[in-house]
Structure formats: C-alpha cells, structure tokens
Amino acid sequence: MKLQIENRDRHGLVYDIAQIILKNGINIVSMEVIKNITYLETAALPCDKEKFIIKEIKKLSNITEVKKIALMPRYKQYQQMQIVFNTISEGVIATDKEGNAAYINKAARQLLHLPESNIIGKNVQKLVPFYGLLKKTLCTGNSFLNHEVFSRESNVHYLVNVQPVFDETGELFGCIALIRSIDAVRKIYQKLTAQPVTNFDDIIYQSDIMHLLVKNARQYAGSASTILIRGETGCGKELFARAIHNASPRLNNMFLAINCTAIPDTLLESELFGYEEGSFTGASKGGKLGLFELAGGGTLFLDEIGDISFALQAKLLRVLQEHTVRRIGATEEIPIDVRIIAATNRDLEHMMQTESFRSDLYYRLNVIPLYLPALRERREDIEVLARHLMKKAAASINTAISDIDGAAMKKLMNYDFPGNIRELGNIIERAVNIAAGSKIMAEDIVFDFNRTATGRQHAQTNEELPENLEAAMQLTERNIIGRAMRKYKTSRKLGAALGLSHTSILRKMKKYKLSFEE
Ligand SMILES: Nc1ncnc2c1ncn2[C@@H]1O[C@H](COP(=O)(O)OP(=O)(O)OP(=O)(O)O)[C@@H](O)[C@H]1O
Numbered sequence: 001m002k003l004q005i006e007n008r009d010r011h012g013l014v015y016d017i018a019q020i021i022l023k024n025g026i027n028i029v030s031m032e033v034i035k036n037i038t039y040l041e042t043a044a045l046p047c048d049k050e051k052f053i054i055k056e057i058k059k060l061s062n063i064t065e066v067k068k069i070a071l072m073p074r075y076k077q078y079q080q081m082q083i084v085f086n087t088i089s090e091g092v093i094a095t096d097k098e099g100n101a102a103y104i105n106k107a108a109r110q111l112l113h114l115p116e117s118n119i120i121g122k123n124v125q126k127l128v129p130f131y132g133l134l135k136k137t138l139c140t141g142n143s144f145l146n147h148e149v150f151s152r153e154s155n156v157h158y159l160v161n162v163q164p165v166f167d168e169t170g171e172l173f174g175c176i177a178l179i180r181s182i183d184a185v186r187k188i189y190q191k192l193t194a195q196p197v198t199n200f201d202d203i204i205y206q207s208d209i210m211h212l213l214v215k216n217a218r219q220y221a222g223s224a225s226t227i228l229i230r231g232e233t234g235c236g237k238e239l240f241a242r243a244i245h246n247a248s249p250r251l252n253n254m255f256l257a258i259n260c261t262a263i264p265d266t267l268l269e270s271e272l273f274g275y276e277e278g279s280f281t282g283a284s285k286g287g288k289l290g291l292f293e294l295a296g297g298g299t300l301f302l303d304e305i306g307d308i309s310f311a312l313q314a315k316l317l318r319v320l321q322e323h324t325v326r327r328i329g330a331t332e333e334i335p336i337d338v339r340i341i342a343a344t345n346r347d348l349e350h351m352m353q354t355e356s357f358r359s360d361l362y363y364r365l366n367v368i369p370l371y372l373p374a375l376r377e378r379r380e381d382i383e384v385l386a387r388h389l390m391k392k393a394a395a396s397i398n399t400a401i402s403d404i405d406g407a408a409m410k411k412l413m414n415y416d417f418p419g420n421i422r423e424l425g426n427i428i429e430r431a432v433n434i435a436a437g438s439k440i441m442a443e444d445i446v447f448d449f450n451r452t453a454t455g456r457q458h459a460q461t462n463e464e465l466p467e468n469l470e471a472a473m474q475l476t477e478r479n480i481i482g483r484a485m486r487k488y489k490t491s492r493k494l495g496a497a498l499g500l501s502h503t504s505i506l507r508k509m510k511k512y513k514l515s516f517e518e
Pocket of ligand 1: 303
C-alpha cells in the first residue's frame, strides 16, 4: 500500500504514523517527507486492512487528506529520469570514481553493443572503447569534449564527451560520458549544410543530345558504379552529379563536393582521408574525419580530378580498389561505402600519354563516362536556358522583366560562351540589372572581356564594344536612370534619389528618350 498523507504543519507526524502501522503488525517499506506531505509505503495489505489504516491515520490531528497513490515520489522521479535518458539519442554512461558503471542508458547499450545482462556496478574497462579518456578524467578531473574514438571491434567511430562529476564538497566521485556515433554527427552536418535539392527536372535543355544524356544519367543513378563526367567549365557537370545523387538510392545520405584544384595537395589529402591525432604538426586534437568517411552511404563528387598530384592519384586508386581508407598517420583501414562521381575538363587521355595522369586510376574512374557538350555545340539550348535564367534573376532582384527582345536573343545565339551556362547566367543577370523596360534589349547584353575560361582568349566583336568612352558612359547613365525609374515613379523622387535637380533629371530623361509610361 502506498499513501500520500497531507497535513497542516504538524510535528511528530512520522512517529505517529509509524506507531499506527507497527501497532497493527505491518511492515514499513519506506517513508518520504516533502514539506507538508508524508508518503508511506508498506507491504501489500488486504482491502479491509487498508481501509482501517487509512481511517486510523485520518483520526490524527491536523491531517487534511489521505489518499492512495501508485508510486512513491522517489521512484516516480527515477522513472521520469529513465524516460528522459532513454529517449535521447546520445548514449549516457555514468561511472563511480573507480570506473564502475553506475548508469547506462538505452542508446549507450545500443551504440556500444553492450550485453543485455546487468552490468551496473561492473568496471567498464572492457566494455567501452574510450576507457582511456574515462580514466584520464577520473585521475585528473579534466573534461574531454568531442573526442573522436574508433572501435576496432565494431569498426565504428564515436564522438565522446567525458566530464567529471563532483559532490557538494568538491570531491570527484565519478564521471559521465556522452556518446554519439559518427552517423549522427554526419546527419547533423548534412542538415546544417543542406542545399536545395537538385533533380533532373532542374536541368534545362531542348537539344536532342541533352535529352539523351539526361536519359542515360537517370539510368546510371540506380547503380553504384563510378562516373566520370567530362566537359568544359560551367557546362553543368556538378548539376548532373547532384541530380544523379538525388535520383539514386543514396539520396538520403550526403552529397559532398570537393574541388581538387582549389585546395593545396597536402591539405586535399587530409581533407579526403582524414588524419589521426598527432600525425603532423597542426593536426587538430582527436584527429579528423575525412570526406570519404563523412560521405559514408552517400556520394563524393571530386571536381577537377585531372588536377590532383600523381602521389594523391595512387592513394585515390587504393580507395577505389579496396573500398577502404587509411587516415594519415593511422594503421588500420576503415571500410567505406561511397559512390564516386569525378569530373574534369582536362584531356585525361593526353595526360596519360604524358604520364601526368595514372592510367590505372583513369580506368577505375571511367567506369561510366558522361560527356557534356559545350553550350556552343548545342545552340538550341541557349534560348530555353536564357529564358529560365532570366526568370531566376528577375525573381531574385524582384523586377518585372519578363521577356528577351529578338535582337538580344540573336546576339546570345551568335556568341560562343566559353564559360558555358555559368557565363550565360552572368550575362543574363547583368542584363536583368541594367535593362530599363520590361524586356532585355540587345544593348543590355554585355559580354565579359578578356576571359580565359577554357584556356582560350575570346575576343569581343567590335559590335559589342561602345564606340568610345563617352558613349560607354552615356549607356551606363541611361541604364542607371532606367533602373531607378522602376523604383521611383515621379521625376522629383527620381532626381532626389540620384542626387540631381528636377530640371537635370527631366533633361536627361528627354535625352535618353525615357518616360514613366514605358
Ligand atoms: N542545363 C542546365 N540547366 C540549368 N542550369 C544549368 C544547366 N547547366 C548548368 N547550369 C547552371 O550553370 C552553373 C554552372 O554549372 P555547374 O557548376 O554544374 O558546371 P560545372 O561543369 O560543374 O563547372 P566547373 O567545371 O567550372 O566546376 C550552375 O549554376 C548550374 O546550375
């Protein structure tokens, strides 16, 4: 029987209640007093005996209520704590100062594959792969935060926090460890770095060749084979890689992209493979997870693969052959499950002949080749892409531009786009910014000068150059006034916004044939 006995500030109540119980030859299991409430737990009683005891207690002075309860407060608290600790996804292990388990939650048991048998009170040395950290905390009283620990037995990486626990006198009496598997960390990383999902529907085209390429790529998405995407800069290699990932069974895991040119070779190696603590000067404490491991279950996009050093090529080859990685400074191989999509705009076949690209790696990468033609080789796509990019740019700067004039389109169709769709995007964005009316006009199409996007210089035709500096300045002035007119709808406001007198702005509007009615 469990009772909750409420009273009005009454001294000696515990004694009086105990007297009643003992007088009736009943065993008291426990009693708790919290402010004006006394909780009593006895051995189980027959119904009539229970009623009799309750009546007797009610007779005591200053008792306001006596009722039966299901759980004693301490046990209720313990159960609530159990629910909390067993609901959280982190593993929690508390030990005493000898390293004997005092508490282990459900997640810790699952993460560390601990036996179902009762291990409370047993030393955790043989049970957890981070006993060294626990020991250090118990000896020094120091905390260890986000330490990466590898379990050779289960081949799993964990992230572990170990913190000392002190009693009220400041004496260390144990420690508590929080454990997360790298999978959970990976999911958090994925959430934080998530980008808008790219699908095949985001690839805009009209040409037959692109139709065929998208059809093939959709099919390749289902397999786990390595893909090598070839094509000039800005022609959509990464777009295809993302679409393939998102159409693959790996879509719920990470897509990680790394540009092999952008990072110095030694850094690239540690980015890809990770490293063990202390493996080189500057290596961060606890080691570092490499991208191959981080992308586990997902896709790793190695952009500009033709730019990696010969030494790194050999290491990459090993990963592709063995499906394992060895961190820098480590001895063990870690199995990985990553789909590789590599991309390059370099002539790998020529590089093999000049021995700057390993042929064995080439054949490992080139399992499924995908050639993306340059935009100038599929001019049918220019119009649909230009319209698509115009809508995107207009929406992002919130303008009403909704069309491309025929002459402007012709100008685009006649251009070579060495920077491919990326360059087309820039040209359209620029045009949307400078266009005065609701249409992009030919004069709004301004090509980049002196670009060497594909290693070739693309000179502008004279047609695209203003006649002289004065003409260029007038063009810019007209465009700025035109843009401002979209925002300021009276000549007074327009003049004020541009720092010009009312008469000056009217004169300039007349000069450039601009009016608010347009
Ligand atoms: N067919 C397409 N439809 C819509 N957008 C495209 C298309 N092709 C490319 N793009 C856009 O053009 C830009 C460049 O594409 P992406 O980054 O995929 O090119 P890349 O070949 O990987 O370039 P790089 O070799 O320079 O890394 C991106 O903003 C991409 O969304």
